[in-house]
Every structure is written in structure tokens, then in C-alpha cells.
Amino acid sequence: MISDFGFRISDFESHIPHPISHIPVMPEEVITFLGCKPGKLYVDGTLGGGGHTSLILKAAAPTGKVIGMDWDEDAIATTKESLKDYSERMTIVRENFANIKKVMKDLDIESVDGILLDLGISSYHLERPDRGFSFRFDAPLDMRMDKRQKKTAYHIVNESSHKTLEEIIWKYGEERWAKRIAKAMVEERRHGPIATTKQLSDLASSAIPKKFHPREIHPATRTFQAIRIAVNDELNNLNKAIDDGVNLLGSGGRMVIISFHSLEDRIVKQSFRRLSKGCICPNDFPKCVCGNLPKLKIITKNPITPSWEEVAKNPRARSAKLRASERL
Ligand SMILES: C[S@@+](CC[C@H](N)C(=O)[O-])C[C@H]1O[C@@H](n2cnc3c(N)ncnc32)[C@H](O)[C@@H]1O
Numbered sequence: 001m002i003s004d005f006g007f008r009i010s011d012f013e014s015h016i017p018h019p020i021s022h023i024p025v026m027p028e029e030v031i032t033f034l035g036c037k038p039g040k041l042y043v044d045g046t047l048g049g050g051g052h053t054s055l056i057l058k059a060a061a062p063t064g065k066v067i068g069m070d071w072d073e074d075a076i077a078t079t080k081e082s083l084k085d086y087s088e089r090m091t092i093v094r095e096n097f098a099n100i101k102k103v104m105k106d107l108d109i110e111s112v113d114g115i116l117l118d119l120g121i122s123s124y125h126l127e128r129p130d131r132g133f134s135f136r137f138d139a140p141l142d143m144r145m146d147k148r149q150k151k152t153a154y155h156i157v158n159e160s161s162h163k164t165l166e167e168i169i170w171k172y173g174e175e176r177w178a179k180r181i182a183k184a185m186v187e188e189r190r191h192g193p194i195a196t197t198k199q200l201s202d203l204a205s206s207a208i209p210k211k212f213h214p215r216e217i218h219p220a221t222r223t224f225q226a227i228r229i230a231v232n233d234e235l236n237n238l239n240k241a242i243d244d245g246v247n248l249l250g251s252g253g254r255m256v257i258i259s260f261h262s263l264e265d266r267i268v269k270q271s272f273r274r275l276s277k278g279c280i281c282p283n284d285f286p287k288c289v290c291g292n293l294p295k296l297k298i299i300t301k302n303p304i305t306p307s308w309e310e311v312a313k314n315p316r317a318r319s320a321k322l323r324a325s326e327r328l
Pocket residue numbers: 022023024025045046047048049050051052053069070071072075095096097098118119120121122123145237
């Protein structure tokens with residue numbers, strides 16, 4: 001596939017930092033929807049392994065700049081090193097993207113031309129057993145993306161009430177067996193803390209009747225997703241980043257968001273809709289009294305999904321959905 005800018009995936013591959021275990025998702029689409037051009041300023045709120053950032057820097061060469069944010073110290077350290085050739089055109093900040101407004105204020109920047117969020121965890125999070133994100137390895141229950149944070153998965157799993165656990169697993173994991181899993185966790189805690197990913201994975205799996213084990217995914221997948229979202233407060237961060245990010249976009253600036261599950265995609269879709277409507281008066285008001293003006297024009301009516309060729313190359317891309325909007 002060739003983007004509007006005439007790039008092919010193979011053009012990008014030499015610019016993806018090595019060694020890298022994370023392949024950037026929908027690379028051509030990201031560049032196209034961000035509308036990368038020389039002289040413009042972009043924010044990559046999810047720097048990760050720097051894959052998308054390096055593509056933006058290449059597409060916006062020789063003068064386009066990127067501010068790359070990530071709250072994970074490993075991502076920051078690795079990417080600082082792998083993108084050091086671009087250091088004159090990029091600024092790296094270790095921060096939660098929900099604090100984008102403060103970051104821009106500290107950098108004395110009033111507006112930017114594009115914001116990218118490529119949500120969730122990176123392949124290196126899943127591949128590092130010590131981070132406690134994966135049920136494939138036995139490790140302490142951690143799941144923090146920002147290790148400066150005190151609250152870990154251990155705290156949530158061992159200190160939350162039965163009701164809260166059930167709510168977390170139901171709401172953030174969309175797990176129909178949430179009640180049984182929460183009950184099994186609370187019962188297990190009577191014998192001692194649930195301290196490892198294996199314990200949590202075994203508990204979730206055995207709480208779901210065998211005949212209802214999903215075929216496509218591990219039975220503990222939804223429980224792990226739910227606890228991870230709760231540990232990292234992922235949905236609130238996303239809501240805040242969209243609202244504050246939109247206010248930082250200059251006229252014609254683009255916001256591009258890639259999500260990996262329906263909870264995230266729903267937030268992006270609904271936020272873009274709300275911000276493109278303007279008026280927030282109740283439907284039965286005869287005329288608008290709020291005076292809110294639309295801030296965005298939605299560019300992707302339906303979410304963009306990766307091609308089958310990309311999914312074959314990078315299975316992590318299979319659930320990705322990209323939505324883009326433009327600041328009015
Ligand atoms: C899917 S990876 C991004 C990969 C990147 N686009 C690339 O091409 O290498 C998501 C990254 O976003 C970071 N992240 C997730 N939520 C964040 C947040 N609220 N604030 C800052 N960084 C966040 C994670 O630490 C992770 O490194």
C-alpha cells in the first residue's frame with residue numbers, strides 16, 4: 001500500500017530504530033492522517049520504541065519537529081539512544097499524556113500541528129517478564145507503565161473489595177464471568193495474598209467453567225486487561241488527553257488515535273463526536289443556549305483498520321482501529 005505521500009512500508013523499515021521489538025502499527029496511515037509536512041510541530045504522546053516518531057521525523061524532514069512523550073522510563077531511555085541522530089528535531093519528555101497541557105506550557109508552546117496517540121502497552125512491556133503484564137510468565141503482579149507510581153496490580157488485586165474487583169473486571173475487561181472471578185480472588189486472599197501473574201491467571205481461568213473458555217484468547221486475557229486499565233487509569237487519561245489535546249491544536253491540526261479494544265475506541269469515537277457537535281444543550285431545548293462551537297471535523301467516518309498484509313506481518317495490529325479528526 002502506498003500513502004498519499006508516496007511512502008511504502010519498506011521505505012520506513014530502514015528508519016525504524018534497531019534493535020526494536022515493537023513494530024509501529026499502520027505506519028503509512030499515521031503519516032497520511034497526521035498530514036506530516038516540513039516545518040510543522042507534532043506531539044507523539046506515546047513515544048514507546050520511537051517507531052512512529054521516527055516515521056514522522058522522516059516524513060516532515062528536514063525541518064519538522066516532534067515532542068515525544070512517554071511515562072515509561074525504559075521507553076524513554078531506549079528511544080533517546082536509538083533516535084539520537086534526530087536530537088535536533090525532537091524533544092523527549094517523561095510524562096503522562098494526560099498532562100499534555102502542562103508539558104506544552106512548560107515548553108512554552110501554544111499550539112501544535114498534530115497529536116498522535118498509539119494507545120496501550122508496547123511489545124516490550126509484554127516481553128519483559130518482570131513488568132508483570134503477561135500471563136505467559138510467572139512474575140510479581142505489577143503492571144505499572146510508570147514505575148514512579150505507587151499503586152501496582154498487587155494493591156488492586158489484594159486490597160479492593162469484592163464489589164470493586166467485580167466492577168473492575170466487568171467494566172474494564174467486559175468479562176461476563178466477573179462475579180465468579182472476583183469471588184475466587186477474594187476466597188484465595190483468605191489463605192494469603194495473590195502475589196504473582198500465575199496465581200491471578202490460574203484463578204481467573206479456573207473461575208470460568210471449562211466449556212465457556214474462549215477459543216481465540218487465553219481465559220485470563222480479559223481479567224489481565226481489566227486490572228492493567230485500573231492500575232494505569234487508562235480511560236481517564238485518554239479522556240483528558242483528547243479534551244486538552246484538541247485545545248492545543250492549531251487550525252487544521254490533526255489528532256490521530258489508534259486504539260486496541262472497544263472501551264478505548266468508544267471513548268475516541270464519542271469524544272470526537274461531542275467535540276465536532278459543539279452544542280451540548282439537551283435535545284428538547286428549542287434553541288441553543290450553551291453557545292458551544294464545534295472544535296473538530298471528523299476525518300474518518302468509520303475507523304481505519306490495518307490491511308491483512310500488515311496483520312500477517314504484525315499480529316499485534318489485528319485489533320487496531322485508527323480514528324482521525326481535524327481542528328476547525
Ligand atoms: C503501543 S506503545 C507505542 C509505540 C510507539 N508508537 C512506537 O511506534 O514505538 C504505547 C506507549 O505509550 C506509553 N503510554 C501509555 N499510556 C501512556 C500515558 N498515559 N502517558 C504516557 N505514555 C503512555 C506506554 O508506556 C508505551 O510505551
